Amino acid sequence: MDITRFTSKKFLIPAIISLVILIAMVTLPVYGSLYMVILITAILMFVILTVSWTLFSGPTGYMSLASAAFFGIGVYASAILLPTTGGKLPLLVVVVIGGLVSSILAFGVGALTLRLRGIYFAVFTFGLVELIKQVLLWWENSVTGTRGRYVMLVENDVIFYTMLAIFMLLMLTFFFLRRSKYGLAMQSIGENEEAAAHRGINVTMVKVITFAISAFFMGATGAIIATRWTYIDPYIAFYILYSFLPVMMAIFGGIGQIYGPVIGAAIFAYLEEVLLTKFPYYYMLIFGVVLVAAILYMPNGIVGLVPRLVRRLRKGGSAKQHAST
Amino acid sequence: MPQGIITFLDLAIGGLLLGGIYALLAMGLSLQYGVARVFNVSHGEFIMLGAFGTFTLYTVFGINPLVCLAIVGPLTFIIGFLLHKTMFTRLRLLAPNADVYAANSMLATFGLMFIIQNIALLAWGANYRAYNYLNFGVDLWGAIFTANRLVILGFAIAIGVAFYIFLARSRIGKAIRASAQDPTTAGLMGVNINLLLAICFGLGAVMAGLAGTLMSMRIPLTPTMGLNYTIIAIIVIVLGGLGSIPGSFIGGFILGIIGTIVTYLEPSLSLAAYYFIFMLLLLIKPTGIFGK
Numbered sequence: 001m002d003i004t005r006f007t008s009k010k011f012l013i014p015a016i017i018s019l020v021i022l023i024a025m026v027t028l029p030v031y032g033s034l035y036m037v038i039l040i041t042a043i044l045m046f047v048i049l050t051v052s053w054t055l056f057s058g059p060t061g062y063m064s065l066a067s068a069a070f071f072g073i074g075v076y077a078s079a080i081l082l083p084t085t086g087g088k089l090p091l092l093v094v095v096v097i098g099g100l101v102s103s104i105l106a107f108g109v110g111a112l113t114l115r116l117r118g119i120y121f122a123v124f125t126f127g128l129v130e131l132i133k134q135v136l137l138w139w140e141n142s143v144t145g146t147r148g149r150y151v152m153l154v155e156n157d158v159i160f161y162t163m164l165a166i167f168m169l170l171m172l173t174f175f176f177l178r179r180s181k182y183g184l185a186m187q188s189i190g191e192n193e194e195a196a197a198h199r200g201i202n203v204t205m206v207k208v209i210t211f212a213i214s215a216f217f218m219g220a221t222g223a224i225i226a227t228r229w230t231y232i233d234p235y236i237a238f239y240i241l242y243s244f245l246p247v248m249m250a251i252f253g254g255i256g257q258i259y260g261p262v263i264g265a266a267i268f269a270y271l272e273e274v275l276l277t278k279f280p281y282y283y284m285l286i287f288g289v290v291l292v293a294a295i296l297y298m299p300n301g302i303v304g305l306v307p308r309l310v311r312r313l314r315k316g317g318s319a320k321q322h323a324s325t
Numbered sequence: 326m327p328q329g330i331i332t333f334l335d336l337a338i339g340g341l342l343l344g345g346i347y348a349l350l351a352m353g354l355s356l357q358y359g360v361a362r363v364f365n366v367s368h369g370e371f372i373m374l375g376a377f378g379t380f381t382l383y384t385v386f387g388i389n390p391l392v393c394l395a396i397v398g399p400l401t402f403i404i405g406f407l408l409h410k411t412m413f414t415r416l417r418l419l420a421p422n423a424d425v426y427a428a429n430s431m432l433a434t435f436g437l438m439f440i441i442q443n444i445a446l447l448a449w450g451a452n453y454r455a456y457n458y459l460n461f462g463v464d465l466w467g468a469i470f471t472a473n474r475l476v477i478l479g480f481a482i483a484i485g486v487a488f489y490i491f492l493a494r495s496r497i498g499k500a501i502r503a504s505a506q507d508p509t510t511a512g513l514m515g516v517n518i519n520l521l522l523a524i525c526f527g528l529g530a531v532m533a534g535l536a537g538t539l540m541s542m543r544i545p546l547t548p549t550m551g552l553n554y555t556i557i558a559i560i561v562i563v564l565g566g567l568g569s570i571p572g573s574f575i576g577g578f579i580l581g582i583i584g585t586i587v588t589y590l591e592p593s594l595s596l597a598a599y600y601f602i603f604m605l606l607l608l609i610k611p612t613g614i615f616g617k
Contacts, residue, residue: 063428116611119364119427119567123559124607127600130556134597141593240552244435251432281447288439295433296415 014259025164029157037160038228043269044163045225046249048170050265052217053246055174056210058255059186062114066125068242069132070106070215074098074222075229075237076136079149082227091154095162095223102219103212110208126243133238140234148233151226162224170217174258177213186210252294254301263302336585342474344581345481346536350554351561351573352488353532359568360505360525362423363413364431367438368558369551371401371530374441375537376546377449383456390458390542394480397534405530408437409523417522438551445548453545473542480539485574488532492570501525505568553596560603566613576613 029037049067057064077098081089089097113124140147177183185206188196197203226232246265253264271290275283350372357365378400379393388396413430420426459473492498503511504521512518536554561580565572580599587598606613 061424112608116607118424120563120607120611123563124604126556127560127604127607131597131600131604134594134600138591138593138597248432248435251428282443284439285443285447288436288443291436291439292412292433295429295436296412 022168029160034156037156039270039273041156041160041163041225041228042273043266044160044167045221046245046269046272047262047265048163048167048217048221049242050246050249050253050261051170051174052214054250054255054261055170055177055217056207056214057247058250058261059178059183059190060207060210061190062207063122063247064125064211064214065122065243065247066106066109066128066215067218067246068238068240069125069129070102070218071222071242072129072132072234072238073102073105074219074224075226075232076149076222077101077219078223078226079151079232079237082152084150084152091158091162091224091227095166095220098223099216099218099220102222103216106215107208107212110211111204114204114207114211126240129238129240129243133234136234136238148231148236151230151232153230154227156228159224159228163221166217166220166224171258171262173213173217177210178258182206248291250301252291252298252301256300260301267302332589336589337582338470338474338478340582340585341578342478342481342581343585344578345478345485346540346577347557347561347581348485348574348577349481349532349536349539350558351565351577352485352570353529353536354555354558355529355562355565355568355570355573356501356525356532357529358562359570360501361409361413361522361529362417362427362430363409363434363526364427365526365529366431366434366555367441367551368434368529368533369553369555370438370441370445371405371533371551372537372540372554373445373546373548373551374404375401375534376541376550377445377454377537377548378534379538379541380454380456380546381449383458390538391476391480393538394535397538398531401530401534402527404527406523406527408530409526410519412437413526414519414523438555442548442551449548451548453547455545456541458542471543477539477542481536484532484535488528489570489574497521497524557599560599563603563611563613564606569613572613 025040028040032040049071053064053067056062075098078094081094081097082091109125109128113121116124177186185196185201188199188201189203189206193203222237226237229236245268249265249268250261251264252268253262254260272283272287275286279286350368353371354365354368357363357368375397378397379390382388382393382396383390412433416429416433417426420429459471459476461472462469463472463475492501500511500516500521501524503514504516504518504525508518508522511521557580561576562568562573564580565574565576580602583602584595584599588595
């Protein structure tokens with residue numbers, strides 16, 4: 001490998017920024033308050049969901065609405081394997097199992113359905129979430145006779161570090177996948193699937209495996225956040241918003257770049273937390289307005305705004321007016 | 326009359342009734358998706374608005390719910406029309422291609438869903454609301470139905486058929502069908518495409534609003550009821566074939582009857598059954614029963 005690639009300015013500046021952010025994050029429990037740690041954990045959860053959604057749906061163009069299903073399965077895996085009393089498995093093993101189960105489901109679903117194009121794939125994955133939820137509800141109502149489960153309590157710092165570890169693993173996967181031959185294959189599937197197949201790419205294989213990888217991270221996140229929620233039921237675990245929010249956050253941030261979904265999810269998640277505490281009655285309303293405004297006025301996301309802003313600044317003149325929109 | 330036949334009648338009419346409502350919902354969404362190309366996630370919110378509008382008109386002003394049809398219809402049309410004129414037209418003109426428009430407009434309707442739902446929550450509160458109208462039993466060959474169920478069924482079929490005749494016979498209907506096939510060519514033939522798409526979106530909202538008015542006579546209302554009906558409408562239009570109006574009409578009845586039978590056998594599995602049928606159908610014949 002050419003070493004100069006890693007010492008060039010284009011690589012070095014983002015690397016240094018990432019390192020600084022990383023150090024700030026790792027040491028957060030030392031200087032930050034408990035509220036900070038919990039807040040950042042919540043934000044990280046959304047960032048992971050959004051980035052793993054983008055990992056598959058960004059380059060291939062298949063709009064998956066199954067995120068809530070993979071996330072929820074992780075949550076349930078954790079609830080079953082980590083009951084409040086008598087849980088024997090270590091936390092890390094449970095998180096990996098949560099990811100793997102989601103991954104296996106994604107593999108099966110992907111193999112079955114990834115031949116569906118466009119809106120059909122989106123509605124199928126949407127149906128998947130609801131189907132799992134309804135079957136679980138029926139199971140809890142009529143077979144076990146209990147509604148919901150309690151999950152073992154875990155220290156906030158442990159949850160935070162686990163979440164951070166999943167996030168870092170995801171970013172590394174994302175980064176290297178995109179730069180590999182494999183990432184190029186995905187890109188070409190998104191541009192023209194038939195041409196990619198003719199070029200000798202095993203189209204189905206690439207799609208299914210990426211789908212499974214992205215599901216792994218969603219499942220792992222679900223498994224760790226369940227210990228923070230302590231009580232879960234099918235409505236909480238398979239909440240359909242967890243399918244829509246990653247899509248929204250990714251588009252809000254901009255799908256074209258690696259950092260787009262990260263920024264979009266971080267801002268959106270922060271906004272959600274703040275609105276929820278400041279305006280509990282109006283927050284969903286404000287949320288909706290922000291969403292509509294974002295789609296109407298920033299179709300390329302926040303990241304798409306930056307080049308436009310730079311161009312305006314260079315031209316001078318109306319830069320101020322633009323910054324305020 | 327033997328019990329078996331009564332049960333059968335009960336299921337058949339119950340299924341038709343549910344199906345009539347589903348058919349209206351799905352025809353509206355079919356028009357919005359098939360012609361206006363907006364995958365409207367907030368479709369159910371218009372049902373909720375129609376239902377709550379009727380509730381308020383009936384309980385506060387004492388207006389007969391059937392008369393409310395004539396009030397809710399135009400109101401929902403105006404809301405839908407203006408939404409398309411402002412929001413979706415802008416999105417359509419900004420989007421570089423059809424796929425981007427499909428994704429962006431769907432997300433916008435998702436935001437719209439939050440907005441409408443939460444305004445309704447602020448206006449009507451989170452409690453269940455209901456009113457009594459035509460709530461007495463009618464004996465049909467031994468099976469007892471409340472009168473409002475039969476009225477709902479009659480009106481749902483009448484509205485559905487009237488709507489179909491409107492699309493099939495009228496000049497606007499012809500323009501709508503032409504735009505569904507090929508918007509660019511329809512535009513070249515002198516159809517004002519921006520106006521027409523807005524009309525389609527408005528008509529879709531009307532169908533949802535009217536379905537809401539009819540439904541409010543029977544079921545308790547809550548501002549968060551919309552999403553379930555959106556999902557059912559999505560299932561029906563896939564069942565009937567995306568963009569096919571007759572398909573949606575018949576698909577609505579099919580789903581209604583299946584839903585009633587499953588509810589009779591195992592009530593808590595009815596929604597799961599919907600999704601199961603839906604996913605099976607997508608795998609076997611994604612273009613739906615009446616798809617091209």
